Amino acid sequence: MAFEGLAARLQDTLTKIRGKGKVSEQDVKDMMREVRLALLEADVNFKVVKQFIASVKEKALGQEVMKSLTPGQQVIKVVNEELTALMGSEQSKIAVAPKAPTIVMMVGLQGAGKTTTTAKLANHLRKNHNRKPLLVACDIYRPAAIKQLETLGKQLDMPVFSLGDQVSPVEIAKQAVQKAKEEHHDYVILDTAGRLHIDETLMKELTDIKEMVKPDEILLVVDSMTGQDAVNVAESFNEQLDVTGAVLTKLDGDTRGGAAISIKAVTNTPIKFAGMGEKIDQLEPFHPERMASRILGMGDVLSLIEKAQTNVDEEKAKELEKKLRTMDFTFDDFLEQLEQVKSMGPLEDLLGMMPGMNKKGMKDLKVDEHQLVRVEAIVKSMTPLEKRDPAVINGSRRKRIAKGSGTTIQDVNRLLKQFEDMKKMMKQMTGMQAGKGKKRGKGLGGFKLPF
Known part of the structure; x- marks a missing residue:
């Protein structure tokens, strides 16, 4: 799990206070110091950490908590609630357009897992929501991108719209939407091009596609393993495209997970999905309250x-x-x-x-x-x-x-x-x-x- 190190540190810290019959102000301060270190080590944005600690400390030292019968457990409850709020409070669902098809534009840097995530999302929509998606190959620059999407489409027995690598991505997106209307697809998922770094050419192309097809959802695919850089990437894409949601990939890897905690707080962009493995069915809706429970060792029975x-x-x-x-x-x-x-x-x-x-x-x-x-x-x-x-x-x-x-x-x-x-x-x-x-x-x- 991505939060393994953070989870271990937080659980050790919370265990010390859990069974205390009486909690002093110093106990809370000591705990907050440990929590601060744990979050910073997990690569959570330092401004987010500062705000989180201040909020927890204020509520944990409130009269209701300090005078309760189980102050230790009440403090843990506050940490859990604030951690959940930090990641978005409640699940943010994928958009459904008033009139089909719903257009979803997948954006992100090269190597984040955008093409695979595009196929995973299509599979999720069909399997869990009985939708009929059309996959669209708009990445004409990476040699294997179109072939990769076509292979994934074949694996899923799902149509892939492509006009090759000589037609502009804007035109591909436009024709794909028309095709989806003709064939009664209720979702169009555009796999757009990425770059190793954000540049003007990429952003111009993405804004042109946005202007042409007016997507209902712009999902930013972010590699969780890039840590704090993931937040910087999210900020840049959000400034220019008004991203509607994020998808975190490689959340099952050996990563510190700080991106998941920081992205919502820094960009106010909800995390909508999390990639929990390489298999095509390993994309899960992101539930902030369940993720907070997992981090704090309380389990995630609902997902199970x-x-x-x-x-x-x-x-x-x-x-x-x-x-x-x-x-x-x-x-x-x-x-x-x-x-x-x-x-x-x-x-x-x-x-x-x-x-x-x-x-x-x-x-x-x-x-x-x-x-x-x-x-x-x-x-x-x-x-x-x-x-x-x-x-x-x-x-x-x-x-x-x-x-x-x-x-x-x-x-x-x-x-x-x-x-x-x-x-x-x-x-x-x-x-x-x-x-x-x-x-x-x-x-x-x-x-x-x-x-």
Whole structure:
């Protein structure tokens, strides 16, 4: 996670004050000194840090906090609220034009991940909002840009409008909008050119495109790993184009994350999306309150639930629950569930969304993704009968399965035992839920990995 260093420093600082029955003014000052250092180390703009510290200190030393029953927790609540406000208070959604198509213009420097983000956004709009986007190749200068967008469009089975590299980007944008109207696309996403540095030629071209097609949304794609420079870039683009929102890329990388905290405060431009990985579906709407919770070690359960709802088939989940209750759960069902869990993203990312998982002692917990591969190999080495009825797996069968999966007999034995234990536990859990009459919705059907 981008905020790992900041999160660790802030959580250590807040832990010292959390359990205090009484908090003095000196306690708050000491904590603010640590918070200031943590934010500056994370490359947060120094003016933003100064303003943030002053605001937190004023509220933390207020009568309501100091005289409350749990002043330590109240101070943390203030930090959480101010951190959320700093990043935008609430989610800023992508624009929807009164009359289709909605035109989205993607801008940014070369290397920020603009073309990939263009495709990711189109995928997000289709998958989550049932939209019909048209991708437009307006970058005629970078040799591979048009080809890259066409390849991504093919991967997504989505149309890409291109007139090659001999027609002006302004004309391409104009014709693309007309094409979108004719073919009833409800979004037009323009992948514009970038430069290594901001220059007059680039800005003239972008303002010309803006004047021609009058976009409903101008999204600035910013590389989170460039730190404070990202804020300077955002300021420059915003001054000349009136950017309507930012998309932070590489937020999953080894970066200090200060850009995310600074951009909204410095430019008053909301962060609308965050790129959380290289895969085409790893673009998430940016929720300031959820990001603040992640940074402060409070987890992000809502995003975790949304991931499950997006990736887990509801009918299959209900069928699984029925099988668990009747003990008909087989290794074929197990494999199916494993695939659904894997589709939600890296397990470490999922664990990071759970409250307390990035606290001391837990944040260094590593999930061995290779373990999933080994488990999968063991199950796939079983015959259809063995998957249906593991009781038939005797000594010679175990030996064959171990050899076929490249694992040991001990690995096979361990999985078989865990599988039986899991079935019994899930039978008890579904029975308890049914007894309490709890409503069960979309989810993982009570499935839990056996390791």
